[in-house]
Amino acid sequence: MSASTHSQASPAARGKCEAIDLLGKVSLIDGHWQQRVIAEMNDYQFKVAKLLGEFVWHQHSDTDETFIVLDGELRIDFRGSPQGDGSIVLRAGQMAVVPKGVEHKPWAQGEVKLLLIEPRGVVNTGDGATSERTVANDQWI
Numbered sequence: 083m084s085a086s087t088h089s090q091a092s093p094a095a096r097g098k099c100e101a102i103d104l105l106g107k108v109s110l111i112d113g114h115w116q117q118r119v120i121a122e123m124n125d126y127q128f129k130v131a132k133l134l135g136e137f138v139w140h141q142h143s144d145t146d147e148t149f150i151v152l153d154g155e156l157r158i159d160f161r162g163s164p165q166g167d168g169s170i171v172l173r174a175g176q177m178a179v180v181p182k183g184v185e186h187k188p189w190a191q192g193e194v195k196l197l198l199i200e201p202r203g204v205v206n207t208g209d210g211a212t213s214e215r216t217v218a219n220d221q222w223i
């Protein structure tokens with residue numbers, strides 16, 4: 083983890099006990115796949131994003147990744163898991179945990195609003211090549 087992953091100033095919300103509106107936070111984001119941090123719990127971060135279209139295949143070798151769909155319908159293709167290859171579909175109110183080391187590719191045919199939970203410092207494109215889809219870490223909204 084480089085110093086640049088923690089380049090943002092401490093957000094005012096950090097460490098405060100306050101209500102956070104998930105969809106309200108999503109509405110502040112410009113563009114798709116631009117995940118933003120909205121809260122932390124110990125070393126874990128809660129991030130929201132709007133998704134549309136196809137992401138890239140990637141994996142996170144050091145951590146599981148939790149997807150909670152707030153709105154829309156998200157398909158996650160996966161390969162290389164103990165259960166083999168496949169895909170799942172998550173609708174609003176549903177969640178899944180992608181285990182570490184399992185390659186996955188989120189896909190949103192229509193717009194999806196999403197809450198992600200993962201450790202601080204996780205890069206959205208995992209071990210994949212850095213691309214226009216790669217988002218700098220620790221950007222709060």
Ligand code: NI
Pocket residue numbers: 140141142147186206208
């Ligand atoms: Ni991932």
